[in-house]
Amino acid sequence: MGAGMTAADMQKSYIKIFGALMVFTLLTIVAAKFVHFPESWGGLSTILHVTIGLIIAIAKAWMVVYVFMHIKFDNPYLRVFIYIPLFLFCVLVFALTVLGGPTL
Amino acid sequence: MSAVATHLEQGHAATHDAHAHHDHAHHSVSFIRKYIFSTDHKQIAKQFLTSSLFFLLVGGAFALFIRWQIAYPGEPIPVVGKWLPDTLVSSGAVQPGFYTQLVTMHATVMIFFVIIPMATGAFANFCIPLMIGTDDMAMPTINMISFWLVPVAGLTIMSGFFVEGGTAAAGWTNYPPLSASGTGHMLWVIGIFLVGFSSILGGMNYLATVLNKRAKGMRMFDLPLTVWALFITSVLQVLGTPVLASAASLLFVDQVFHAGIFIPENLLTPTGGLFPSGANVGSGGGGQPVLFQHLFWFYSHPAVYIMILPIMGVVSDVLATFARKAIFGYKAMVFAVMAIAFLGFVVWGHHMFLSGMSPLLGTTFMLSTIVIAVPSSIKIFNWLGTIWKGNIHFTTPNLNALGFISTFVCGGLSGVFMAIGPIDVYIHDTYFIVAHIHYVLFGGALFGIFAGIYYWYPKMFGKMYNETLGKFHFALTFITFNLCFFPMHMIGVGGHMRRIHDPYVYEFLKPFQPINQFITIFAILMGFSQLILIFNFLWSLKFGRPAPRNPWRANTLEWAAPAHPGHGNFDRDITVYRGPYEFASPESKRDYLPQWIRPAHIEKEEVVAAEKH
Amino acid sequence: MSSALSLAHEPVTGIRHGKLGMWIFLASEVMFFSGFFTAFIILRNSNLSVFAHGASELNWPLAALNTVNLIVSSLTMAMAILSLEHGNKSKFQLYMGITFLCACGFLVIKYIEYTTKFAHGIFPGTNSFFGLYFTMTGFHAIHVIGGMLPIGWMLAKSFTKRGYQDWERVEILGLYWHFVDLVWIFLFPVLYLIF
Amino acid sequence: MFDFSWNMLTYFPPGISTYSKALDDLFILVYWISVAIFLLVQITLVTFIFKYRTRPGHKSIYYHGNNVVEFIWTLAPTVLFAGLGLYSDEMWKVMKYSSRVPSPDVEIDVVGQAFNWHARYPGADGILGKRHARYRTAQNLFGIDPTDPKGKDDIVLTGEFNLPMNKNIVVHLSSVDVLHSYFLPNFRIKQDAVPGSWIDVWFNGTKAGKYELACAELCGSGHYAMRGVLNLQSDADFAVWMDAKNAAKKAVLAAEAANPQAAAPVPAAPVAAEHGSSH
Numbered sequence A: 001m002g003a004g005m006t007a008a009d010m011q012k013s014y015i016k017i018f019g020a021l022m023v024f025t026l027l028t029i030v031a032a033k034f035v036h037f038p039e040s041w042g043g044l045s046t047i048l049h050v051t052i053g054l055i056i057a058i059a060k061a062w063m064v065v066y067v068f069m070h071i072k073f074d075n076p077y078l079r080v081f082i083y084i085p086l087f088l089f090c091v092l093v094f095a096l097t098v099l100g101g102p103t104l
Numbered sequence B: 001m002s003a004v005a006t007h008l009e010q011g012h013a014a015t016h017d018a019h020a021h022h023d024h025a026h027h028s029v030s031f032i033r034k035y036i037f038s039t040d041h042k043q044i045a046k047q048f049l050t051s052s053l054f055f056l057l058v059g060g061a062f063a064l065f066i067r068w069q070i071a072y073p074g075e076p077i078p079v080v081g082k083w084l085p086d087t088l089v090s091s092g093a094v095q096p097g098f099y100t101q102l103v104t105m106h107a108t109v110m111i112f113f114v115i116i117p118m119a120t121g122a123f124a125n126f127c128i129p130l131m132i133g134t135d136d137m138a139m140p141t142i143n144m145i146s147f148w149l150v151p152v153a154g155l156t157i158m159s160g161f162f163v164e165g166g167t168a169a170a171g172w173t174n175y176p177p178l179s180a181s182g183t184g185h186m187l188w189v190i191g192i193f194l195v196g197f198s199s200i201l202g203g204m205n206y207l208a209t210v211l212n213k214r215a216k217g218m219r220m221f222d223l224p225l226t227v228w229a230l231f232i233t234s235v236l237q238v239l240g241t242p243v244l245a246s247a248a249s250l251l252f253v254d255q256v257f258h259a260g261i262f263i264p265e266n267l268l269t270p271t272g273g274l275f276p277s278g279a280n281v282g283s284g285g286g287g288q289p290v291l292f293q294h295l296f297w298f299y300s301h302p303a304v305y306i307m308i309l310p311i312m313g314v315v316s317d318v319l320a321t322f323a324r325k326a327i328f329g330y331k332a333m334v335f336a337v338m339a340i341a342f343l344g345f346v347v348w349g350h351h352m353f354l355s356g357m358s359p360l361l362g363t364t365f366m367l368s369t370i371v372i373a374v375p376s377s378i379k380i381f382n383w384l385g386t387i388w389k390g391n392i393h394f395t396t397p398n399l400n401a402l403g404f405i406s407t408f409v410c411g412g413l414s415g416v417f418m419a420i421g422p423i424d425v426y427i428h429d430t431y432f433i434v435a436h437i438h439y440v441l442f443g444g445a446l447f448g449i450f451a452g453i454y455y456w457y458p459k460m461f462g463k464m465y466n467e468t469l470g471k472f473h474f475a476l477t478f479i480t481f482n483l484c485f486f487p488m489h490m491i492g493v494g495g496h497m498r499r500i501h502d503p504y505v506y507e508f509l510k511p512f513q514p515i516n517q518f519i520t521i522f523a524i525l526m527g528f529s530q531l532i533l534i535f536n537f538l539w540s541l542k543f544g545r546p547a548p549r550n551p552w553r554a555n556t557l558e559w560a561a562p563a564h565p566g567h568g569n570f571d572r573d574i575t576v577y578r579g580p581y582e583f584a585s586p587e588s589k590r591d592y593l594p595q596w597i598r599p600a601h602i603e604k605e606e607v608v609a610a611e612k613h
Numbered sequence C: 001m002s003s004a005l006s007l008a009h010e011p012v013t014g015i016r017h018g019k020l021g022m023w024i025f026l027a028s029e030v031m032f033f034s035g036f037f038t039a040f041i042i043l044r045n046s047n048l049s050v051f052a053h054g055a056s057e058l059n060w061p062l063a064a065l066n067t068v069n070l071i072v073s074s075l076t077m078a079m080a081i082l083s084l085e086h087g088n089k090s091k092f093q094l095y096m097g098i099t100f101l102c103a104c105g106f107l108v109i110k111y112i113e114y115t116t117k118f119a120h121g122i123f124p125g126t127n128s129f130f131g132l133y134f135t136m137t138g139f140h141a142i143h144v145i146g147g148m149l150p151i152g153w154m155l156a157k158s159f160t161k162r163g164y165q166d167w168e169r170v171e172i173l174g175l176y177w178h179f180v181d182l183v184w185i186f187l188f189p190v191l192y193l194i195f
Numbered sequence D: 001m002f003d004f005s006w007n008m009l010t011y012f013p014p015g016i017s018t019y020s021k022a023l024d025d026l027f028i029l030v031y032w033i034s035v036a037i038f039l040l041v042q043i044t045l046v047t048f049i050f051k052y053r054t055r056p057g058h059k060s061i062y063y064h065g066n067n068v069v070e071f072i073w074t075l076a077p078t079v080l081f082a083g084l085g086l087y088s089d090e091m092w093k094v095m096k097y098s099s100r101v102p103s104p105d106v107e108i109d110v111v112g113q114a115f116n117w118h119a120r121y122p123g124a125d126g127i128l129g130k131r132h133a134r135y136r137t138a139q140n141l142f143g144i145d146p147t148d149p150k151g152k153d154d155i156v157l158t159g160e161f162n163l164p165m166n167k168n169i170v171v172h173l174s175s176v177d178v179l180h181s182y183f184l185p186n187f188r189i190k191q192d193a194v195p196g197s198w199i200d201v202w203f204n205g206t207k208a209g210k211y212e213l214a215c216a217e218l219c220g221s222g223h224y225a226m227r228g229v230l231n232l233q234s235d236a237d238f239a240v241w242m243d244a245k246n247a248a249k250k251a252v253l254a255a256e257a258a259n260p261q262a263a264a265p266v267p268a269a270p271v272a273a274e275h276g277s278s279h
């Protein structure tokens, strides 16, 4: 339990996060399905869509981890269980896309 | 067993026998709970050990079939040949299809069912709780599940021999598209998924145990190197294995549904038809066979360190104990293990120099692989530093540990050849690689495992093994091992490919037949030398001398436990006062100073007596 | 006898064994899904049109509904833990019940999605996009089911006479459940939305 | 009975490509470095074992290590290995970076098929016709585009190939079923043949003769027998051989044109893939 947090405080922050998650879900749908970039932007438009979608997803994920999974309140060492796998995932993807290119 | 053993530390007279407590455990639990579905870490360790030794025989038998075929192609396998069904052998001689199955199963069994379960199953289970001074694992039930997944997986994979088309035959690396069809390959994938899960559950448990259950006063830097190595290895298991699991799952989807994840467009089957694949013309989408290789090696390179790091830990402990000297550079050793583990995750591509990957990626992997040799060198030099000015006792465990150093250096150095991309272009997929594999896996891991088995045998079974037989086993194995595997470097340089059923189809390989026969003779001798181990193991169980509590006069906590510890492990409270390698310390008149001895008691002679009884 | 010894002392890190174990397991799970996402990225980049076309055939409104489903269940799961921690049994039952229902709802919607795909002749073998789609969502669904079992068990237990008080276990389960939600947070845009 | 040399370096098959010498030299360099390290470690090990063996009155010392020494033996291998890595990268570039492949004199396509090697020569026009996986059938392994006239006269051979010596030869390598690996021991070249992609290999042989071509990647039960022969010839010999092949092909084409029914069925182009990935 977070230092100095009462049950009511916790409940409030849960609901706030819940609200934010809903809003972000809406945002990501709107951005992907109802925002269209000009035809002339070509591939850039896909890149923009992907970037926006991923940024929103990361933000949502962070909120879940931070509040629902108590990373904000818990022992800070628990964060390594998030950072290390994420780092390895980045290594894998970086090697295969940036260094590897089309031939892998 | 004398009762003086206990409670001397606390200064009051011992009141009960170490065994009383042990016996107590007997009648409160049923046979099934005690021997089959036991949650006691020592029992699970023994289960891992037995299953691995059994699989060692199976894998070894496969190896001998392989060797026979290579040396005497087309000639019936002696003794066994006539019992095998005609689908596998023709008039007793190994058929090509059977050969590839043998190679695959040999390596699969050895890696997934011998070395990994032995290192991270048997040793981790036995050593971690005892060496950190606690009663059991953090999650005993999960520990039990982790063991029982192994035989289930083993049966799954082995059942491949009885299905149509035979068992997996695409090498232990199981590259698609070759592995993307056939029941045997599906069973292989399922089996690997299961052992992988076992490995993850085990790793979880070891991490939680080491982090959470250390005895009073034990800091991380008071851990013996075995525990450190197992700790880091668990990190590799937890983070690496799931990637193998996802690669296996995707391969399974390709095998069952032909989704075309690893199967490119419009492939032909041997009969000339189109390979059923979601990627075929009309459905679109080309799979990437090389993607599988990346995912596979992202696990399997760290996996080779899963197989060697615990062993390096064991060797460190054995060496220090029998050289009666502290580990040279304890912290450097720990950091080297960490560095190996970290770098182990960024070098996987060195198995794929020839997969057609981008040359830039090749350069990256080449450099990172070469860098990984540095922490390994640190370890080698520190071991040498450890025995330097020591007082070396040549017990069987120590002989095996010294043998480990000698052979591992050779295996590691051949790794450096292959790490260099342009050289690998020539020696990739030749017997040079096979030589490397066996120098690091047999010469490295297995010798270390032997060292560990002998070293902890007294604590595991409460009996001493037979020292003469042990030395005999080591000497024979060491000699036959080198004579068997060293010549493989030479034919490898000669261009002798791996995984070929009959090398003499090629003109340029014909001259190598005598060498192959030489290798085979020593392989057979080596195989039979292992019978000594089995015999010693079983004989000593029954007739061995009862072991004292601390037969090696070692410092780590497992030797504080009763000679044959029961459920709960210790018969006294454990508090740690110092590091694990206080040999020849000036604080004490004896040449060792265990971790659990209170500073005030160091000079009490009865403590020593208690250890010796 | 071992109880007389203080070997089984408090966890050194101050984090309970089960919770620590769960976090380690989750790290492992991240790597498991990382494998899938890596495969997805690579194959998407080399087969862009197949993937875009595949994604356009998916029913994103249903998936959006499922997203809501999981977010609600995450909230109620967090609330359930809080309630049990403070000994509020009936609220625990309410929140846990909603969580369970959401999970059921998730699976029902998933079932509808899958069966309509099959009805349209789309299977995991259709092409690499659908191979990945079914594998990723399939494994996610297995995780949902894996979470529902203990949820259901705890809920049922709390209705018995002895009740269910072990909030620390629910907390561990909660970690897992939030992770399942978290995976979906990525699956949803990656599979259904962004092309 | 077993008279063989324990010197690894005597086992190389004769190297006859332009870079085989450089590669062998690199190997030999690494070999001697390794031998030196190996001996260093083994001799130290044996000396220590002997010198510090237990005997009455002998005692070990109390010593936990020395950071200076630790530093030295971390730095030494780092420098040595990093140097080795950077040094060998040059060779890697020569063999692999396409920017370093010399201008090709001869280009051929090679595909592996369990358990044979097939090669496609450009034919009389000297140009390889277009190809695409979507055209691939058991009769048209290379997926030669039937609509491309340049592909008509291409010559497909199995098992035995002739190539000119002292020429930069670029092989476009692929596979029609599973992974294979194109291994020419005498040329010190090896490259996996990956279905679904075309990978370039280059070499330049300097000595005429027949050389064995092997498959070095497990491709099924017949993997061991996936043998080919590469016949390296002088320019003149090669020209003669090539002309003969071209003439034969021309005759076949003429016969086909005269009598379309008897001709081998031209595989109908399958429906063009809407989203096919092209290589």
Ligand code: HEA
Pocket: B173, B304, B305, B307, B308, B350, B351, B369, B370, B372, B373, B376, B377, B378, B380, B408, B409, B410, B411, B412, B413, B415, B416, B418, B419, B420, B424, B427, B428, B429, B433, B436, B437, B440, B441, B444, B445, D037, D041, D076, D077, D080, D081
């Ligand atoms: C326990 C298992 C294990 C271990 C520890 C290693 C260790 C290493 N391996 Fe090995 N490897 C395998 C198991 C292992 N390997 C297996 C099973 C395969 C084959 C897989 C298959 O295809 O089937 C393989 C294949 C393999 C390849 C692919 C070859 C190919 O297929 O073409 C490569 C390439 O780089 C490689 C490199 C290395 C390196 C650089 C190390 C290094 O970690 C070694 C480091 C050690 C040393 C370098 C020696 C000690 C150092 C010194 C004595 C100091 C030197 C001193 C000075 C310089 C002063 N290995």
Ligand code: HEA
Pocket: B056, B057, B059, B060, B061, B063, B064, B066, B067, B103, B104, B106, B107, B110, B111, B114, B115, B171, B172, B173, B434, B437, B438, B441, B442, B445, B446, B484, B497, B498, B499, B500, B523, B526, B527, B528, B529, B530, B531, B534
């Ligand atoms: C830990 C790992 C390990 C171990 C211990 C071994 C042990 C042995 N291996 Fe193995 N091997 C591998 C891992 C291992 N191998 C791997 C990973 C590959 C690559 C596979 C691939 O290409 O996919 C490989 C491949 C491989 C090949 C290459 C096959 C090929 O490419 O065509 C060969 C050939 O000689 C070989 C031989 C041997 C031999 C003779 C032993 C001996 O040391 C075995 C000795 C032990 C015993 C024999 C057991 C004891 C037996 C008894 C006590 C009773 C006697 C039994 C009978 C008479 C039936 N191995």
Ligand code: CUA
Pocket: D112, D113, D114, D115, D179, D180, D181, D215, D216, D217, D218, D219, D220, D222, D223, D224, D226
């Ligand atoms: Cu083709 Cu091996």
Ligand SMILES: [Cu+2]
Pocket: B300, B301, B304, B347, B348, B350, B351
């Ligand atoms: Cu490796």
